[in-house]
Amino acid sequence: MSSVVSNVRPPLVTGSKTYHQITEDICSPTEQLPGKGWVLCLLCTLGLLGFGTLAVFFTIWFGIGTWNLNRTIGWGWDITNFVWWVGIGHAGTLISAILLIFRQKWRTGVNRAAEAMTIFAVICAAFFPGIHMGRMWMAFFVFPYPNTRGPLWVNFNSPLLWDVFAISTYFTVSLLFWYTGLVPDFATIRDRAKGFRKRIYNFLSMGWTGSAKHWQRWESLSLVLAGLATPLVLSVHTIVSFDFATSVIPGWHTTIFPPYFVAGAIFSGFAMVQTLMLITRVILKLEDYITVEHIESMNKVIVLTGSIVGVAYLTELFVAWYSGYIYEQYAFYNRAMGPYWWSYAAMMTCNVISPQFFWFRKIRRSIVWTFVLSIVVNIGMWFERFVIIATTLAKDYIPSNWSYYSPSWVEIGLYLFTFGLFGTLYLIFMRVAPVVACAEIKAILKSSGDQYCGPAFAEKTGKINSGLHHDDHGSHEVLHSETVQSDLASSDKSTLAETADDTDVLTEEKNVEDFKEDINFDDGKNDEE
Amino acid sequence: MKRVLNKKVLFGLYDDEEILKDAVKQINKEEAEIMDVYSPFPVHGLDPLLGLTESRLHIAGFMYGITGTTLAFGFMTWVFTCDWSIIFGGKPYFSVPAFIPITFEFTVLMAAVGMVVTFYLVCGLGFGVENPCLDNRITDDKFCIAFDVTHSSQEEVEALSVLLERTSAGEVHTKDI
Structure with missing residues (x-):
């Protein structure tokens, strides 16, 4: 709890809550039977998961020949989706780590759900390079373990291997950070539960008592983990951008990629947090904890990062022209005017124009506008990755190689699979864990x-x-x-x-x-x- | 695994963290020895009152981190200069800039995992651990000051109860844990 109490800053917890009411509001959704809306959502996500599983089996059974990738366009929807999901994951760590270091109290309302989103999004992301390997049961080959082939080690100079390390570290650290924050809240649920539920939460809460020394260590741990996660989150998308930037493909090998990718990741991540939280706060009746203030704060981040992304797009175009390098110039001409002009147009409209609406306070504070724009932003960010990957590859150095690509139903199915997986995991999370960090909200109650x-x-x-x-x-x-x-x-x-x-x-x-x-x-x- | 401490504990429950801090101050003045304080969230400013020294977890974190740095960098160097040298794109075997990303990631991984494991070990927490619970409301909205009265006489226990009540404890109980 901070000693700074503002009399002018709008409150972050409304409804004159007491500590007990906070516990009731946040823990009770885990104690009731799910409502019809939840069951309906779960059926939808399970449906997607079911269809997606079919696509997964199809891919594994027949091989990735079932996809429409060709010799020119070797990366299509798979890597597009990978980068998209990794980007979405970034908001969670940004909220939990960077905003903790900057002492932004509004993070407490949304950090738990955003971190959960990170973890689920990274799982979805990791699925794509895995399935792209063809024989995904051989995925462990990417780790440097003593093997019978020499041992022949992996290529530590390759950005793709850096990515393996970045994503697995990111997943592990996010999971640890998230779970450590959950332990005290699981203890709260445990102490309210009876019977079998009590046994489950007893297991999950690891014997947490709330002792002063434990809290002290817990806070110290949170702070250092936040300190570690901050450069980590920046490094992860930097390394994802290295997958492209260290290559020799015109349109990819640009030095602007790391900051541009990181900004884009935060941009799409916050948009996804908005989409999810706007639904969650209504379903779980958490309007007092996830207030319009929270929504506005996140929209401010969206307009900032969206503008950075916009500037990056324009810089890319300028540098391509200014470089005097015809292949680079053609790559960008092809993006904007080539056969994929529509995806470039979608990217520009959704990512550069749409977030600018958030300069208006009314729109920033409007639930409907926020919801619609958050989805628009994520569509735009998907197109950004598609533009970078598929359209760039489509026209390489040799015109006889030029090709066009559109996904097969299997590739679409795999994308839907990750939607189903993400949705199912998030819905289960909503039922079993406090969606808002209960102890952290209590700690800011007196100041906010x-x-x-x-x-x-x-x-x-x-x-x-x-x-x-x-x-x-x-x-x-x-x-x-x-x-x-x-x-x-x-x-x-x-x-x-x-x-x-x-x-x-x-x-x-x-x-x-x-x-x-x-x-x-x-x-x-x-x-x- | 249910942990039994074989202790008799006298504890008072408070409604607010500010009352709790005042109570601790007053108890300190009367030189009674507090066993522990339990709260539903971290109460800032309580640690110095209880004489708790700063946590050394971050030092442990640094040690784990530096171990990760050394291991990752050392391993890649060994692989590419001694064990199985391969020329990638005409670059030197010992190509330091290319080792930086993995070295960094592994540093963070080691520091984070090491610290979290250490945290649970030193706190005696873990999956399946069941520590004695003084009151179910401590994780909800009550703040608790506990005294170990296993070897105290009846008079001492009563004196402590009075002290707890005087410092505005809403409830005072004893419990064997």
């Missing part, structure tokens, strides 16, 4: 709950002050951000105690006074973090 902060609180406090102590504090009608804190600090404690009494958290006058002293006017001494 609507009964403690925000313009409404400032106004309320001001009114009480001016009403009761008009002689001393006559200027409370208008509260400016700079003056609120000092006004409150100088006002009578008993006045403030009344405000605190409204929250029903405290009963004793003495404690109320101390509480105010510690919470609102803490000089930061107590705040270790």
Whole structure:
């Protein structure tokens, strides 16, 4: 819990929650039978999974000849989908790690679900290079283990192998980070559960007690993991971009790729978080925890990263022209004007134009706009990868090789398979784990709950002050951000105690006074973090 | 695996972390020895009051990380300069820049996995571990101060109960764990 309590920043937890209410709201979805909506969603995702499984078997049985890849276009939907899913995964780590380091409290509302999304998205991503190997049961060949072939080691100089290390590290670290955060919340569910459920959550919560020393270590661990995950998340998509950037293909070997890919990944990741959270908050009735403030904050990230992506597209075009290198120039001409012009147009419209709507506050705070645009952005980001991969390969150095590619039903089936897998995993996650980080929300309640902060609180406090102590504090009608804190600090404690009494958290006058002293006017001494 | 500590514990439950911190301050003044404090979320500012020293997990993390760096870089160097040298694209066997990505990833992997494992080991947590629970509401909305009264006399226990009540504990109980 931070000592900084803002009286002007809008609250992140609304509905004047008490600690117990937070537990109830967040844990109760795991304790009830699922609703019709959930079952319907699950049936849909299982349907996709079923159809996708057919495509998987088809691929494995007949080989990747069932795909429409050809000698010129060796990477099609498979690698497009791989990069797309990896990109989507990035928002989770960004929210949980980078925003933790930047002390963005709004992360607490969405970090759990976003991290889960990361893990499921990385599973979906890893599926594609796996199945592209043809004999995916030989996938362990990519790891450097002592083998009977020499031992012949893998090529440590290859960006594809770097990718193996990057993705597997990313998955492992994200999983550990996510699970460590879940342990205290599983303990909360455990202590509310009975019978068989209690035994399950007892197992999952690893014997968590909430001891002060454990919390101290837990926080230390979270912080260092966040510190590790921050460069990691940047490195992962950098390395994915190396898959292209270290090649000799015009349109791929550009130095701008790493930052451009990372920005694009965060862009699409946040869009996917929006899509999921907007549905989740309604189904699980979490509107008090995932507020419009959260949605707006994420939309700000989307407009920022979307603009970076837009600038990157234009830079690419400029550099291709400026390089004077005809193959590079032709690659970009081909992207925009060639047979795949429609995918380039879709990419430009969805990724460059659509996020610009978020400059308008009204649109940023509109649920419908956000939902629609978040889907548009993800369509655009899929097209970006398709443009980079398939359209670039389609016209290589030798015109007699030039080719065209559209996916077979098997390739479409594999993409649907990952949708089914992702959806099923996410739906199960929604039922068995707290979708919002319960303990972390409690920890920010005193600094971000609507009964403690925000313009409404400032106004309320001001009114009480001016009403009761008009002689001393006559200027409370208008509260400016700079003056609120000092006004409150100088006002009578008993006045403030009344405000605190409204929250029903405290009963004793003495404690109320101390509480105010510690919470609102803490000089930061107590705040270790 | 249910853990039995063979202890008798006297504990008070508080409704708010600020009351809890005041209570700890007051108990410290009266020099009673607190066994442990339990809370539903990390309470900042509590550690110095309880005399808890800073966690050394990050030091362990650094050690694991540096081990990962050495292992990854050393292994790739060994493979490409001693064990099985292959020329890739005319580049030198010992091509340091190409080793950087994997070295970095492995550093992060070792540091993260090592730290998490260490965390669970030193905390005595793990799948299947069942630690004694003083009250089910401690993971919900109650803050608990516990005293070990296994070897205390009846008078001492009563004195501690009074102390807990005086520091605004909502409830005071004893439990064998």
